[in-house]
Amino acid sequence: MRTLKFTFLLLVSGIVSYSAHAQLGDAIRKAQNNASKAKRVANIYTPWSAEQERVIGEASAAKLINIFGLYENQDMVKYVNLVGGTVARQAGRNVPYHFAILDTEVVTAVSLPGGFVFITRGALANIHSESELAGTLAHEVAHIDRRHLEKEIRSQKASQFAKEETVSRIPQGAELVNLSGEVIRNALTLQVSRDKETEADQVGLDFSAKAGYDAAGLRNFLQFLSQVPASGENRKQLGLWGSTHPPFNERVATLNSLLAKYPNNGQLLQDRYSWYVNPLNFSKAIQATAAAAPTRAPSAGGAELDGIVSGGMIVLQSGRLAEGTKVKIRVVE
């Protein structure tokens, strides 16, 4: 009888213990879930400080320049910075933007943390107006404004720096080299997630339209690129853009649907684009000649200057004439 009582008590205590364990397990599991969720959110969305962004961006820019080289035509660099600066004024985040040209035929544009935006010589050769350039740069500014690449890096947690939460230290040495390698690998070989690309198209369109440009600039450029046949040279020029962005046609369709909301009164500025970005500026040989040539005094009467007609305007081979200078044109050929 005593044994039966003991057994009964044992059974009751077993049931109570099971129930307590179940409840406790549930509570522990919930707590673990919440902690895990909070950790994931912190890892992805704790933004890099301005100084971290600057250091990482600059190291990544050096790596990008190492791959493609830097195109240093002063007039064109200034022009790209003026157009980029105009659209970047419409971005809300306080980032010091830097625009530069990569010395490659590849047609693409790349943004890096810290406000670094690169466009290639190949892209500039195939853009037809300032509004197209503004739309392209605005898309990259939008990536930086929304910290897209940074978020990708943090979510991948490939490096120790990216794994850490709320880091305040500045990466340096081997760690910075690894991190910049990670940034460039992401920028040049991986596709940023589709929703981030769509957001950059949408936000970029907004920046360029608010800046006063024709909102259809990026759409027009992408539409042109979508009509390019898949020949060997073209594939080489466009392969990089294709592998890091959604297909042109899809983006054109998305942009078309967004454009309905914007007035059709923005500036195209085709002539100004042709004035700054012209075949002469692309030629290394002519650039070298121009750099070596002494500056001609524009006011010297009878001075003969060489030039070429480009985009309906006369572009001088060397130097510029002051506004209002009277000229007489002699057509050579």
Add this chain to the structure above:
Amino acid sequence: MKNAKTRLIVFSVTIFLMGTGSALAIFQQPAGNQQSQPGQQQGQTDEQKKKQGKDNQDPNHPPAKPPNDDSKPAPLFGGTVNLKSSRQTKDSASLGFNGVDPNGQVAKSFLTASPTGADAAKAQTVASYKVDPAELNKFIQDGSLNPNAAPQKSDN
């Protein structure tokens, strides 16, 4: 006989309690798995996580479709327009496609190469380049663009 009966009951209870213990251990297993989930998800994009949606809360259930399904590359080219090359002379021909293969992808050797001191100096030049605000204003005015900048927002 009575002893045998008692032993049988004690044995049954012991078996029951052991079963309870095992059940509890199995019950707690998913929580352990979930803890290791972030590591396993290395390399996933935000979009993929969004696609998984509610499934994220139960890591034992895989997403309905492979995360990369949507990003399957569509044909890139299709038209008849030819791209312009910015190479105008023989002198700049060597600068054409450094670093890319015939498909336009950046070669691995270039991705892993370390930048030189000269590259770092050029990056610093890019970082220190500043447009004169007065010149920017004139540029905006000349192009009949919007002279008003957007208000600065707090960092996100």
